Amino acid sequence: xxxxxxxxxxxxxxxxxxxxxxxxxxxxxxxxxxxxxxxxxxxxxxxxxxxxxxxxxxxxxxxxxxxxxxxxxxxxxxxxxxxxxxxxxxxxxxxxxxxxxxxxxxxxxxxxxxxxxxxxxxxxxxxxxxxxxxxxxxxxxxxxxxxxxxxxxxxxxxxxxxxxxxxxxxxxxxxxxxxxxxxxxxxxxxxxxxxxxxxxxxxxx
Amino acid sequence: xxxxxxxxxxxxxxxxxxxxxxxxxxxxxxxxxxxxxxxxxxxxxxxxxxxxxxxxxxxxxxxxxxxxxxxxxxxxxxxxxxxxxxxxxxxxxxxxxxxxxxxxxxxxxxxxxxxxxxxxxxxxxxxxxxxxxxxxxxxxxxxxxxxxxxxxxxxxxxxxxxxxxxxxxxxxxxxxxxxxxxxxxxxxxxxxxxxxxxxxxxxxxxxxxxxxxxxxxxxxxxxxxxxxxxxxxxxxxxxxxxxxxxxxxxxxxxxxxxxxxxxxxxxxxxxxxxxxxxxxxxxxxxxxxxxxxxxxxxxxxxxxxxxxxxxxxxxxxxxxxxxxxxxxxxxxxxxxxxxxxxxxxxxxxxxxxxxxxxxxxxxxxxxxxxxxxxxxxxxxxxxxxxxxxxxxxxxxxxxxxxxxxxxxxxxxxxxxxxxxxxxxxxxxxxxxxxxxxxxxxxxxxxxxxxxxxxxxxxxxxxxxxxxxxxxxxxxxxxxxxx
Numbered sequence: 001x002x003x004x005x006x007x008x009x010x011x012x013x014x015x016x017x018x019x020x021x022x023x024x025x026x027x028x029x030x031x032x033x034x035x036x037x038x039x040x041x042x043x044x045x046x047x048x049x050x051x052x053x054x055x056x057x058x059x060x061x062x063x064x065x066x067x068x069x070x071x072x073x074x075x076x077x078x079x080x081x082x083x084x085x086x087x088x089x090x091x092x093x094x095x096x097x098x099x100x101x102x103x104x105x106x107x108x109x110x111x112x113x114x115x116x117x118x119x120x121x122x123x124x125x126x127x128x129x130x131x132x133x134x135x136x137x138x139x140x141x142x143x144x145x146x147x148x149x150x151x152x153x154x155x156x157x158x159x160x161x162x163x164x165x166x167x168x169x170x171x172x173x174x175x176x177x178x179x180x181x182x183x184x185x186x187x188x189x190x191x192x193x194x195x196x197x198x199x200x201x202x203x204x205x
Numbered sequence: 206x207x208x209x210x211x212x213x214x215x216x217x218x219x220x221x222x223x224x225x226x227x228x229x230x231x232x233x234x235x236x237x238x239x240x241x242x243x244x245x246x247x248x249x250x251x252x253x254x255x256x257x258x259x260x261x262x263x264x265x266x267x268x269x270x271x272x273x274x275x276x277x278x279x280x281x282x283x284x285x286x287x288x289x290x291x292x293x294x295x296x297x298x299x300x301x302x303x304x305x306x307x308x309x310x311x312x313x314x315x316x317x318x319x320x321x322x323x324x325x326x327x328x329x330x331x332x333x334x335x336x337x338x339x340x341x342x343x344x345x346x347x348x349x350x351x352x353x354x355x356x357x358x359x360x361x362x363x364x365x366x367x368x369x370x371x372x373x374x375x376x377x378x379x380x381x382x383x384x385x386x387x388x389x390x391x392x393x394x395x396x397x398x399x400x401x402x403x404x405x406x407x408x409x410x411x412x413x414x415x416x417x418x419x420x421x422x423x424x425x426x427x428x429x430x431x432x433x434x435x436x437x438x439x440x441x442x443x444x445x446x447x448x449x450x451x452x453x454x455x456x457x458x459x460x461x462x463x464x465x466x467x468x469x470x471x472x473x474x475x476x477x478x479x480x481x482x483x484x485x486x487x488x489x490x491x492x493x494x495x496x497x498x499x500x501x502x503x504x505x506x507x508x509x510x511x512x513x514x515x516x517x518x519x520x521x522x523x524x525x526x527x528x529x530x531x532x533x534x535x536x537x538x539x540x541x542x543x544x545x546x547x548x549x550x551x552x553x554x555x556x557x558x559x560x561x562x563x564x565x566x567x568x569x570x571x572x573x574x575x576x577x578x579x580x581x582x583x584x585x586x587x588x589x590x591x592x593x594x595x596x597x598x599x600x601x602x603x604x605x606x607x608x609x610x611x612x613x614x615x616x617x618x619x620x621x622x623x624x625x626x627x628x629x630x631x632x633x634x635x636x637x638x639x640x641x642x643x644x645x646x647x648x649x650x651x652x653x654x655x656x657x658x659x660x661x662x663x664x665x666x667x668x669x670x671x672x673x674x675x676x677x678x679x680x681x682x683x684x685x686x687x
Contacts, residue, residue, distance in 0.1 A: 072624065081613035084587040090579075092583060171687075199619045201671075
């Protein structure tokens, strides 16, 4: 007997979902869950800053948690229209401390997006991630972890609902194309791709 | 829209002197900087001016011209005491009162929202002026406007009181203000006279570029404040002295948990005292006297003025947890700094805007908890600035309160690099698929010579590195990465 799914007119629910929202990587997709943006280049930084700008444009506060010794370069993001006055930078290099700080911010229910920039080979305990997931879901907040690792490595935890591997598809000093390979998506299933174009650096700065 | 009232008592010190000598009011009278024939005249009433006397004249000289002149000195403390008393009275008329720190007799009142209580500004301002005149015998000029800097300029130069209905009318009136009557130094006045700049309008007609090189900092500040680029900093007047509680310990206590319970014992009575005075706590200072060690002072700041002991206890606990006491504590002093103008009151007066989707008070409370747990320097924000070196083009600075974001529209979606403020040393330059540069930065020979050649290197593993060659150290460094 042939499998029902193998019949041409029957589709999986995940495929239907994928067609409705074509692999979007924006705030509405990330809200209420834990996400991870990994990569060996710093392409994820631009994507995270775009999400911060999007959150602020929606009138919601966003926060950045991470070491100040490897921060994003704010003069690059001037054109994004980010309100720097309203973006707290929590300077914590230790992964556990960063996750605890995220816990406090999410618990307030006041942040639409919290970006946690983790150092290489970071580990966050599962119970803490469990609390973070619950808080993100309760307050409809997005919690995005930035990690530095290849796509072959496991995600931060099984509680991560969405993981993308960020890389530069085309590296030209004037035009950069970021490629996000969705390697884990608990809702739509993995395998799709998302491309974002960015301007390269103007002159020296 | 914000409404500000500026109250100026012209020749305030002289008016205070005349309170003690009411009989001098009808005669030519002057204030001296010291009680000596060589003392200078620093304040003159109308009769003395009409008689031909002017500020800066020696007392002996003035007396020779006008034998009927009455003159005296007044202690600085006495003038300050009267100014404080006036500020206390003004607190009955507006929720936020400020006293100018240097110019006695100059006050601001935050009049935002009072138009809802008073149909006309005259109904609010007239009783205020009359009360000051009856109680203190001080004549004042009162100007109700929209910007603190402009109300100051108008009140300081005008002899008549009034209110402006529109910001445009206020700007027009301020532009006519004679610069010679503002509180500027003698050299500034001479410079303005030399440049034939008589009114504020003349000053504002100057191009902003290069102003810093040509004018003094005070004039540049006046220029920017009048243009609306900057506003005068707000320094609220505080009536109450900080509320304190102290306990001397018979033994040197090192355990922070026991210290926490000891502090909590004092916290409740302290908050009760604030509540009785209709105040709220804005900051709590914890001063620890240590055994054979220098004293330690910690400051706990809630996100917003509060009387909630639970919130404060939590913040104190977080702060004490990270505190490392080098020795036992022999005395604990709690100093509560309170606020007269309560934010809820001000919000009520101003008519709050649309409620935000996210609770900003909760956000600020969360940040206050992070400050208490990880230190004040852990919570910062970015400030962009102009600088020669890439690492100087932004600054991380602590801040007090997080505002609701007002992001502007996206103009350019430029890629943002990950930046290493302390550049990472490269042992060997990675093989480049493509390379751009060099872009050279050099200079700094007057402090520390610097010569860097920046390159953008696209590597074979699709990374884009921003590296530089340091000519001084003869080494390669990674400064950022895309």
